[in-house]
Structure formats: C-alpha cells, structure tokens
Amino acid sequence: MSHDGEGLARFSINQMTVKQLSLPELAAACTDLGVPGVGLWREPVQAYGLEATAKLMRDAGLTVTTLCRGGFLTAIDPHARVRAIDDNKAAIDEAATLGTDTLVLVSGGLPAGSKDLHGARSRIAEALSELGPYAASRGIRLAIEPLHPMFASDRCVVSTLAQALDLAEQFPASQVGVCVDTYHVWWDDTAPAQIDRAGRGGRLHAFQLADWVTPLPEGVLNGRGQLGEGSVDLRAWRALVEQAGYGGPIEVELFNEALWSQPGAKLLTQTTHSYLQHAC
Structure with a gap:
C-alpha cells in the first residue's frame, strides 16, 4: 500500500516527542512544516492554561488528535480510587475542551506490595464502568494503551492488545x-490478529509510532527511538491497522533524552522526514 501522495495529511506529532518546545513554539513549528495534528499531554496543557491551549490550537488550525493521559486505575485503597476516578473525569473534561475525541489510558501498575495482576486488571474494569459512560456523555472515547511487559509492575498491568480488548469489550465501542x-x-x-479483532469491533481509537532501539537506556522509559532507527517494521504495522479499517491520525510519540537535547524545531523537521521515509 503506497501513501506517496499523502505526505503529512494524517501525521500528528505527540507533544512529548518535542517536549523542549513550549506550546506556542510547537504550534508555530507545526504551522511552518505543514503538520496538521498534535497529541497533547495534560501537564504542559495545565501549565499553559486549558482554555488558552484550546484557543492556541484552534487559531493555528491544528487538530488535537489525542490527550495523554488518563488511567492509573489499579489502586486498592478506596480514597486513592476515588481520587483516580475524579482525576480521570477531569482529564475527560479537558479532552472535550481541547476538541479531541480520544483520551489515552495508561492503566497503572501493581499497587505497592501487591503481586495480583488479575486483581489489578479487574479494578481497571470496575473504574471503566463509571468512566466509560461519563466519557461518552462528553463526546470522548477512552483508548486503553497496552504497554510493553517491562512496564507491567510499575506503570501498566495491561501488556497486550488481547488484554486491552478483553477490558474494552466489556463496554460499548463508543x-x-x-x-x-x-x-x-x-x-x-498475536498482535496482528488482535488488531483485526479491534477493527471488527470498531475499537481502533488511536495509532502511535515509535521505534525500538537497543540497548535500552537506564530507566528504560526514555528509550523510544526515532522512526527507522530500530527493529520495528513501521510500514507493516501501519498496513495492519489500515487493513483493519483504521483511517485516523498517525501520531509519532518518542521519549528520548538524546532527541530532547536537540533544538525542538529541528527535531520536528527530522521526525517529519523520518515519518515520510519509513512510515509512508
């Protein structure tokens, strides 16, 4: 499947990729390069101001493709669970104000002292039973993001698309x-078959690209490689989601100290070139 004529039409830059740019700098750089979409993060949006960010994006003609992130729903303590639900409702409200339709969820790791993965996943479902209808009432879809198994203990007990879909399918796809x-x-x-399963169910809500470059850095979180520099066949994964019916934004989300040390506008330019070369 060739996308030669498409250029950057579906490209979106996740804010964390170029976190060295302020929101106004990000908007200006996207305008200069013809980047149509941005995935935003709650913390920098809150720091700049929610309404101010929404206006900045509108004025720049930028589509907010996702808001990151909700989730962290695995706590056992009742008070912590109430705080998590309230925070996720706030994230849903923020997403609605920003004009996106998708809030990405990172589910949360094991609570301190716990070894019960099954119990943690069941508490995610319990939280979603309250958050799903609330999100729908605001025109927002929740997108459960499975994280690589190395993050299961501290960040995300949902490690595979199968696990994510087992949770999601307890609720309407909307x-x-x-x-x-x-x-x-x-x-x-097993992921290709799960992508097909998600597509058939209308549950492919977001698609993000990053490459896998080894050795991973100490701390591993910031090891997401520039497109084309690692082990992932990015075009093949894009083909899989598109064969499953996905036609939405393609968001590049990189966490990488070496990339963050570069000038942000230069990195954004480099990332658009890498996208065109390796994912189109």
Whole structure:
C-alpha cells in the first residue's frame, strides 16, 4: 500500500516527542512544516492554561488528535480510587475542551506490595464502568494503551492488545477502545490478529509510532527511538491497522533524552522526514 501522495495529511506529532518546545513554539513549528495534528499531554496543557491551549490550537488550525493521559486505575485503597476516578473525569473534561475525541489510558501498575495482576486488571474494569459512560456523555472515547511487559509492575498491568480488548469489550465501542503503539506491541506475534479483532469491533481509537532501539537506556522509559532507527517494521504495522479499517491520525510519540537535547524545531523537521521515509 503506497501513501506517496499523502505526505503529512494524517501525521500528528505527540507533544512529548518535542517536549523542549513550549506550546506556542510547537504550534508555530507545526504551522511552518505543514503538520496538521498534535497529541497533547495534560501537564504542559495545565501549565499553559486549558482554555488558552484550546484557543492556541484552534487559531493555528491544528487538530488535537489525542490527550495523554488518563488511567492509573489499579489502586486498592478506596480514597486513592476515588481520587483516580475524579482525576480521570477531569482529564475527560479537558479532552472535550481541547476538541479531541480520544483520551489515552495508561492503566497503572501493581499497587505497592501487591503481586495480583488479575486483581489489578479487574479494578481497571470496575473504574471503566463509571468512566466509560461519563466519557461518552462528553463526546470522548477512552483508548486503553497496552504497554510493553517491562512496564507491567510499575506503570501498566495491561501488556497486550488481547488484554486491552478483553477490558474494552466489556463496554460499548463508543466508550472504550484501544491505542496501538508500535513501540509496545511490535514483539507480539498475536498482535496482528488482535488488531483485526479491534477493527471488527470498531475499537481502533488511536495509532502511535515509535521505534525500538537497543540497548535500552537506564530507566528504560526514555528509550523510544526515532522512526527507522530500530527493529520495528513501521510500514507493516501501519498496513495492519489500515487493513483493519483504521483511517485516523498517525501520531509519532518518542521519549528520548538524546532527541530532547536537540533544538525542538529541528527535531520536528527530522521526525517529519523520518515519518515520510519509513512510515509512508
């Protein structure tokens, strides 16, 4: 499948990729390069101001493709669970104000002292039973993002698309679906069938690209490689989601100290070139 004529039409830059840019700098750089979409993060949006960010994006003609992130729904303590639900409702409200239709969920790791993965996943479902209808009432879809298994203990007990869909399918597709991120699923030979399953169910809510470059850095979180520099066949994964019916934005989300040390506008330019070269 060739996308030669498409250029950057479906490209979106996740804010964390170029986190060295302020929101106004990000908007200006996207305008200069013809980047149509941005995936935003709650913390920098809150720092700049929610309404101010929404206006900045509108004035720049930018589409907010996703908001990251909700989730962290695995706590056992009742008070912590109430706080998590309230925070996720706030994230849903923020997403609605920003004009996106998708809030990405990172489910949360094991609570301190717990070894019960099954119990943690069941508490995610319990939280979604309240958050799904609330999100739908605001025109927002929740996208469960499975993270690579190395994050299961501290960040996300949902490690595969199958696990994510097992959770999502307890709710209407208009409320809960999945986010497919190549960095997290590229290793999983069951993922293609799960992408097809998600597509048939109308649950492919977001698609993110990053490459897998080894050795991973100490701390591993910031090891997401520039497109084309690692082990992931990015075009093949794009073909899979498109064969499953996905026609939405393609968001590049990189966490990488070496990339963050570069000038942000230069990095954005480099990332658009890498996208065109390796994912189109």
